[in-house]
Amino acid sequence: MKRLLYSIPLMALLAACAAEEPQTLPESNVQSSTVERPVEPVMPESLKGEEVNKLTPAFLSIPKLGIEAPIKQFGLDSKGNMELPQNGKDVAWFEPGFQPGEKGSAVLAGHVDDEKKPAVFFELKKLEPGDQVVLQDGQGKTFTFEVREKVAYEKDDAPLRKIFGPSDKRMLNLITCTGYFDHDIHNYVERLVIYTELIDES
Template identity: 55%
Template sequence: MWKRQVIFFIISPFVLIGCSLTEDADVGSVVEEEREEQEEVRAQAEAMEPPDEDQTIAEEFGIDEARIDQAYEDTNQAQETYPTGLTIPALDIDAPVIEVGQLENGQMGVPDNGEDVGWYEPGTQPGGAGNAVLAGHVDDRTGPAVFFDLGDLEPGDQVFVTGEDGEELEFIVDEMERYPFDDSPVEEIFGPSDEKQLNLITCTGVFNQENGTHEERLVVYTSLVEEEEEEPVLPVPTELTIQGDLLSWHSVRDEEIVGYRIYEIDADGEETHVGSVSQLERKSFLVNDQDTDYTVKAVDHFGNESDPAEEADA
């Protein structure tokens, strides 16, 4: 019995020492990881530029501009429509739309009859960002054609384009211009634009027998009527915590999110943007004042922000 006790007391300290060494090793490892994280965050903070409100989203979060362009292109394509019909109530026009291309001389092709309207297929589709162009004849050998009365349109008149899916896009007339047949502003009519434009073209003026065409071109500039879209509801960062001077949070798992903005909140609840962190970086930020409140918002490709993150319960 006594020997058992001796063995017990001899072995027991080694067991306790063994446990103690294991715990010390684990604590040491955790401390080392925290120290490395702090160093990484401090290095990230030192390299961080102060917020610049004139920066692009790509510049702010250090991502490829092509990624932002692709996001806009995807959104733009979702609003485009392949045109099959044109309706202009003020002129009692309801005409089919067909594809036309570019002629060998570089000019836009036109339908081979007076009833159809031609859509310049190499260019923008109606509804997309840019200048979509539709053209029709003012007359033909039998008399007035589809765009004979186009010059009677007035600013504010409606123009409707029907897509192959049956959906209609509404455009509003902005202005009309007449140009010499050989001196039209091609870039303005056909070129790129951030706006969603639809330009209607026809001939006008005296018919020049020598040149075989009318002396002027009439261009009706219209713009898309867009429904007000609700701002997207983005997922909110979670597990926002402040330990010492380290603010941290959990990332949002959403491919649309490109980064996070950190805001300082004053006593009146006013928010001041104090930093930005890319989705690819560690989700941490060194705060300047530990007695001040902070929050974090997720940001998508277009600069839309989520609701502010709330500090996690201790």
């Protein structure tokens, strides 16, 4: 079972949401986060002896938003940030954390803008409880998740344990930037998190 790399200081786990500083984009809800504080080391309970149907995500579909995007595996950079794709079309799975299907919080992140144009998670704010998110692996197996909650956090107040940590439910949490872009800190001021729960496997 995957576990978060709590041995690494997660000083800024949620990375920047824009591929470069935006100039003319309208105010967006999607952001990549920089959380400039460590999280308390907490190790989730092992699932030894429990049969778990897991999935290595390769493709993301969000029917309501018309999103169809490839998923790539990412970890942490040298500063403790969650790494993100260099382009605006791919979605990052935090591979050192939980795997979709496990009890715990698997995490996907994506950019809100890319070179002055909307990126893959630009419209993520439009999701509401009851909407569905579908993951598919390389062999065609699919997991369907349902949105439970949508929360925008101040940049420095995102609850890392809730977003990335253990849970008795099989969660998938989607992260991006939101709010306005602060040119003084070169970052968005808020982080948008969509909390979803596994409802179907096929």
